[in-house]
Amino acid sequence: MKSTILPLILFSSIMNFPLAKADQVTTPNATIYNDQSIYFISSNSVRVRSAPDGTGKILGELSLNDKVKIINPTVINNKFVEVSIILTYDPIVKAEKYFVSTDSLAPKIIDYKEFIGKYFVVVNVATETIRLYERLCADNSCPNKMIMESEVVVGEDIDHPKDEKGKGRSILGSYRVTGWTKFYQDPEGHYPAWYKNGYPDTPGPDANWSEWLSKKSMPLDEAGKAEGKMRGAFGWFTAFVAPEPYGQWTHGTLGWGSDKDKFIKRVKKPLINIVSDPRSSGCTRNNNEAIAFLRKMINIGAPIIKIYAKEEILDPTYKNYPNETEEWNYVMTKNRNHAVDREEVLKSLSINGQDLDAFWEAKRAGGALILDPKSPLNDVLEVGSYVRDVHPDVVVYTPGEKLGRFNRKIGRKGNVYGLLDKDMHGTFYIDAGMLEGYAHPEEVVEVSGFSDEVTPSWMKLSNLK
Numbered sequence: 001m002k003s004t005i006l007p008l009i010l011f012s013s014i015m016n017f018p019l020a021k022a023d024q025v026t027t028p029n030a031t032i033y034n035d036q037s038i039y040f041i042s043s044n045s046v047r048v049r050s051a052p053d054g055t056g057k058i059l060g061e062l063s064l065n066d067k068v069k070i071i072n073p074t075v076i077n078n079k080f081v082e083v084s085i086i087l088t089y090d091p092i093v094k095a096e097k098y099f100v101s102t103d104s105l106a107p108k109i110i111d112y113k114e115f116i117g118k119y120f121v122v123v124n125v126a127t128e129t130i131r132l133y134e135r136l137c138a139d140n141s142c143p144n145k146m147i148m149e150s151e152v153v154v155g156e157d158i159d160h161p162k163d164e165k166g167k168g169r170s171i172l173g174s175y176r177v178t179g180w181t182k183f184y185q186d187p188e189g190h191y192p193a194w195y196k197n198g199y200p201d202t203p204g205p206d207a208n209w210s211e212w213l214s215k216k217s218m219p220l221d222e223a224g225k226a227e228g229k230m231r232g233a234f235g236w237f238t239a240f241v242a243p244e245p246y247g248q249w250t251h252g253t254l255g256w257g258s259d260k261d262k263f264i265k266r267v268k269k270p271l272i273n274i275v276s277d278p279r280s281s282g283c284t285r286n287n288n289e290a291i292a293f294l295r296k297m298i299n300i301g302a303p304i305i306k307i308y309a310k311e312e313i314l315d316p317t318y319k320n321y322p323n324e325t326e327e328w329n330y331v332m333t334k335n336r337n338h339a340v341d342r343e344e345v346l347k348s349l350s351i352n353g354q355d356l357d358a359f360w361e362a363k364r365a366g367g368a369l370i371l372d373p374k375s376p377l378n379d380v381l382e383v384g385s386y387v388r389d390v391h392p393d394v395v396v397y398t399p400g401e402k403l404g405r406f407n408r409k410i411g412r413k414g415n416v417y418g419l420l421d422k423d424m425h426g427t428f429y430i431d432a433g434m435l436e437g438y439a440h441p442e443e444v445v446e447v448s449g450f451s452d453e454v455t456p457s458w459m460k461l462s463n464l465k
Contacts (some may be wrong), residue, residue: 034073036069036070037069037073038068038070038086039067039068039069039083039105039106040065040066040067040068040105040107040109040110041062041063041064041104042103042105042110043104043178044061044178044240045061045179045187045240046061046062046063046066046100046101047060047101048061048062048099048100049098049100050096050098050099052076052077052079052080052081052082052099053076057093059093059095060092061090061187062085062088062090062092062100062104063088063089063090063240063242063245064179064242065109065110066087066088066089067085067086067087068084068105069083069084069086070082070083071083071084071097079101079102079103080099080101080102081100082097082098083098083099083100084098085098089246089247090246091164091247110178112242112300112301113176115176115302117135117299118135119132119133119134119147119297119302120133120135120144120302120305120433121250121294122304122305122307122428122433122459123170123250123304123305124307124308124309124311124395124428125154125172125308125417125445126307126309126310126414126415126416126417127311127395127397127412127416128152128154129150129152130149130152130290130294131149131150131392132146132148132149132293132298133145140458140463140464141464143314143431143433143434143464144433144434145320146321146390146430146433147297147390148293148294148390149389149390149393150286150287150388150389151265152264152284152285152286153253153268153280153284153285154170154280155167155170155248155280155282156168156169156277156280156281157169157277157405157408157409157417157418160246160282166245166246166247166281166282168281169417169445170248170280170283170284170306171245171282171446171448172306172307172308172448172449173244173447173449173450174303174449174450174456175241175242175245175303175305175306175449176241176303176304177240177300177301177302177304178241178242179239180238180239180300180338181237181238181240182236182237183236184238184251185234189228191228191229191230191233192217192218192219192227193232193234194231194232194235194252194254195232196219197334200216200217200218203231205256205259205382206259209254212231212232212255213231214231230254231254232254232255234249234251234253235252235254235286235288235291236291236292236332237251237252238250238251238252239291239294239295241304243448243449243450244448244449245448245449246282246448248282248283248284250283250286250291252285252287252290253288255287255288256288256382257288257292257330257332257382257384258384259287259288260289264285264286267279268409268410268411268412273406273409279409284306289384289388292340292386293328293330295338295340296328296330296340296341303456305455305456305459306449307428307455308419308440309424309425309428309438310414310424310426310427310428311394311414311428311430312427312428312430313394313429313431314429314431314434315432318431320431321390321391323390324390324391325389326387326388327387327388328341328386328388329342329343329384329385329386330383330385330386331345331346331356331382331383332380333349333379333381334378335379342383349376350376351377355377356380356383359371360380393430394430395412395414396414398413398414398415399420399421400419401420401421403418404418417444417445419444419445423444425437425438432461433459434459434461435459435460435461436460436461436462438454439454440454
């Protein structure tokens with residue numbers, strides 16, 4: 001049974017305020033908003049502002065299905081309406097007034113619980129491994145097939161601060177992808193986007209960790225001061241999930257595709273763990289090639305299931321897994337188009353492969369490139385090949401009784417939070433994407449997501465026909 005988790009912020013109604021000032025343009029809107037009407041946020045990363053225009057201070061971001069109440073039904077500047085925030089799990093700065101775009105409001109909850117697609121993701125927090133599966137048989141007459149596994153970084157091993165729910169250990173649960181963003185940046189600007197027009201150049205391939213922390217890589221504020229803690233912390237793509245995710249997303253990291261998983265493995269080395277805790281604040285952090293492949297394969301509505309389990313193989317013959325790796329070719333571009341597969345990008349940019357490869361070879365050689373300013377090749381950031389792991393390999397569990405707090409941070413012990421053996425429930429068969437006798441270890445790790453679903457029923461081995 002899921003434990004009760006209070007939202008980070010729970011706002012009650014606030015009093016009405018005067019109508020728009022004379023210098024604010026009010027225009028009719030196709031939707032008639034009534035005073036005190038309840039609406040739900042229809043997408044992720046919806047900015048809440050202190051004023052009804054683009055210059056209003058950003059007070060935070062709302063997520064899909066957060067709940068608001070219309071305070072003043074007048075639509076201002078043909079876009080903004082004043083609200084009170086009834087329910088959100090994201091941090092919002094307290095202010096006198098809150099304004100959101102009318103484009104972000106929906107009259108009812110958007111529920112992606114019923115999954116009818118082919119692909120789903122399982123994050124085993126215990127082993128810090130993300131795996132992508134294909135449902136081969138919708139009627140559960142055969143196991144699922146793993147088509148990618150990759151090492152990730154999960155949340156640091158601390159309790160969640162009461163005033164910052166979601167900052168700490170990764171929260172388990174059954175979630176659905178509700179949206180994707182390319183080059184995401186947090187609303188406070190602590191982690192500037194990996195790429196954004198007008199920002200300083202992104203540190204180059206093979207740059208070390210310190211260069212991604214350097215003030216030289218950070219954008220400047222209005223006073224000309226460099227702002228930001230780490231450049232590109234969310235990497236190339238970010239997947240938002242619901243319900244009740246507490247801001248824990250699945251995203252990329254600093255570095256380039258050519259850096260592979262260098263910045264994932266670095267987090268688990270002894271020296272860096274002596275001086276700091278470099279894990280995430282609860283999110284699932286992937287290398288950029290892995291998150292790019294997931295972006296290609298995973299659409300809105302797909303499940304992301306977060307568990308904490310021991311791993312085993314259901315079929316020791318590995319008959320469904322004759323290969324160790326498979327190669328996928330990608331092109332990362334500057335524009336907001338989410339196309340990343342090589343063939344898709346060639347088509348979207350209207351260029352041929354020979355021109356792309358000649359451009360990339362010259363760029364890697366370090367020579368001066370002179371391109372027509374209108375050439376679509378100007379949009380290309382990186383061309384590469386992701387050699388993804390398609391062979392399921394168990395990460396062996398080490399009982400918490402044998403792990404010290406420091407030792408479990410180093411490498412992969414199959415038990416990143418050091419759970420005792422008595423707290424582990426069930427088995428995850430990684431080659432089949434199925435669970436047997438599994439229950440979340442709620443004694444140690446918190447749970448959110450769908451309150452009536454530990455995992456989808458088709459992940460239970462007992463339901464395999």
